[in-house]
Amino acid sequence: MSDEHGWDAIRALGRRVLEGGTPLELTDDVRALLLRTAGEVAISNAHAVHALATEAGALDLLRETIRRISEGSRRLTRALSLMYDHQRAGDYDTARQEMHAVLAVEVVPFYREIAQDQLDDMDEKP
Template structure:
């Protein structure tokens, strides 16, 4: 899986959610939102775009999944590396298992799985 480019979506979300800009659903914006929704495992995105409130909720949820997933994985990686440095590979693996227990974004799940796979030869 390639690294998703969420920069355009995150810029849109920042303008709309933080700066209060209106969410104008032209073809480009609809395509961006739908693609991002798919990448973060949001179903029924097309239906959500049928109303202004639904579109705004969709942007909010996609942004939440990207931000929280990134933070969750980054935090877990730091703890995992600390445990690895201490030679505690079981606790290091558990960090990634904990991420996988709650993460829904496929990209973040793949990264966590790769970390687990990288520790298979360790005690």
């Protein structure tokens, strides 16, 4: 998926902190990044603000935002691939089911929007 949301920055932070062992420094920029990204992956502002009150909470917030981005991306990519396969075979009902399955579990608004756009596009097909 593209970096339309600036998720490269949160991924880089995760690599440094969660994988590389660099301590998480809650600077104003890091707080702003975590708050913004939390909102983009459907974590409430209240929950994010509460999490940022402690280092442990901030680390959990970082892990959860990255998990939602990664899992949602994998889920959507898989479903899109299957959807395109079904479309090429002329099976639009099954192609639609792939996007409905994503919408049934996905919480990240960006990924939900992509799935819904695909469904809307298919509404014009048989």
